[in-house]
Amino acid sequence: MHGYLPFDRDGNQLAEFRTWRNTITGEAAGILSREFAFNVPQRWSIAHLYQAILNGEIHLPRLDYLITLCGYIHWRLTGQRVIGIGEASGMFPIDSTVMDFDTGMAEKFDALIADKGFDWNFRSIMPKVLCTGDDAGVLTAEGAAFLDPTGILQPGIPMVPPEGDAGTGMVATNSVRVKTGNVSAGTSDFAMVVVDHKLGVHEEIDMVTTPAGAPVAMVHCNNCTSDINAWVELFAQFAAAMGMDADKSKIFPVLFNLALEGDTDCGGLLSYNYYSGEHITGLDEGRPPLSAPSRQQIRPAQLHADAPAVCAGIPEDWSGHSDRRGAGDHRQALWPRQLLQDPRCGSADAVCGCGRTGVRHGDRRRRRPLRQWRCWQPTVCGSPKASRWRTIWTRSSPPPNPPPSWPRKRT
Numbered sequence: 001m002h003g004y005l006p007f008d009r010d011g012n013q014l015a016e017f018r019t020w021r022n023t024i025t026g027e028a029a030g031i032l033s034r035e036f037a038f039n040v041p042q043r044w045s046i047a048h049l050y051q052a053i054l055n056g057e058i059h060l061p062r063l064d065y066l067i068t069l070c071g072y073i074h075w076r077l078t079g080q081r082v083i084g085i086g087e088a089s090g091m092f093p094i095d096s097t098v099m100d101f102d103t104g105m106a107e108k109f110d111a112l113i114a115d116k117g118f119d120w121n122f123r124s125i126m127p128k129v130l131c132t133g134d135d136a137g138v139l140t141a142e143g144a145a146f147l148d149p150t151g152i153l154q155p156g157i158p159m160v161p162p163e164g165d166a167g168t169g170m171v172a173t174n175s176v177r178v179k180t181g182n183v184s185a186g187t188s189d190f191a192m193v194v195v196d197h198k199l200g201v202h203e204e205i206d207m208v209t210t211p212a213g214a215p216v217a218m219v220h221c222n223n224c225t226s227d228i229n230a231w232v233e234l235f236a237q238f239a240a241a242m243g244m245d246a247d248k249s250k251i252f253p254v255l256f257n258l259a260l261e262g263d264t265d266c267g268g269l270l271s272y273n274y275y276s277g278e279h280i281t282g283l284d285e286g287r288p289p290l291s292a293p294s295r296q297q298i299r300p301a302q303l304h305a306d307a308p309a310v311c312a313g314i315p316e317d318w319s320g321h322s323d324r325r326g327a328g329d330h331r332q333a334l335w336p337r338q339l340l341q342d343p344r345c346g347s348a349d350a351v352c353g354c355g356r357t358g359v360r361h362g363d364r365r366r367r368r369p370l371r372q373w374r375c376w377q378p379t380v381c382g383s384p385k386a387s388r389w390r391t392i393w394t395r396s397s398p399p400p401n402p403p404p405s406w407p408r409k410r411t
Helices: 026-037 047-054 071-079 103-110 141-147 165-172 226-241 248-257 294-304 306-311 334-341 384-389
Strands: 003-007 065-066 082-084 128-130 181-184 189-195 206-209 214-221
Touching: 003 071, 026 047, 026 103, 047 065, 047 334, 065 071, 071 082, 165 181, 165 189, 226 248, 248 306
Parallel strands: 082 128
Antiparallel strands: 003 065, 181 189, 189 214, 206 214
């Protein structure tokens, strides 16, 4: 019930699909909220549209239709530019007395963009709003072929107004009457309560509607199960590698039931579940703990963190003489560098955080040059030793000048 999918008059998509996790519309959402005296969340279609206007994006003069994902699918199946009122309430504020987009706010939006010179206005690019039970068209021959290229599915099936996951959750839990509510948990999560009137402006509360058009107060958060999903995926890969049943439908209940046996304070552990930005807590950008949950990547990433200190302690000019440095055979001391230069270790970008980089020549004995590596601990990035182990770990293209050969051991 949100997002940004713009099309031109020929049905060509004009920009990438922007989802509820693209927390890039703070400026636009703030301006619209003040102009409308109504909370406009960052994820709403109108916030994405106005942010694109503020950014001067080049596709806007060709804009002919703006829709959400479920409205787009309905358009492909029926050819109808319509949308359910619950889904529409995630695009633009709804007036529940007329079951349509709020006319006064639409006029204010047109006034805001009047000096841009577009040949479209708000009403011309938005879908028609429908309520539950309204005729939303039928499955066309093109839509049937889109769903079933074999031709078994036949056109002519009546279609209902398209609704998203919020409306689905309300209906599934029978939470469509005033003073009823429900909670939905998935990659995002939200709590909804059906109310009998619009609330005042609260940045944390979004005013949406039921599929029948009744006002609903919603608290929506961008992050919920993505971190859990990533861990389960990692456990499933491990189980498969061990030759065990890796059915994730079994892993989830096992982990959830084990959670009931844990300490109430979680043993002092704290998980930062910010896969993406979160407007509720004022975070513009997330840092996913497992952005690439793969056993082939997470273990090498851990190896990158296992021995940087010992490697940083090896003097760059050390020739491996135990009688001079007291460090024993140089092959033992150099194992962290050699291990992490293995191409199977994958990319060090998985542990990147602070953005600082460095580069130096590689293992002089093997003549393996090193790639820039980004230190993942911003708290130590300023220290000289941290600077050195930012420059030690992974391979790159050959440097302009070949590194000098390894000094011969003295006799």
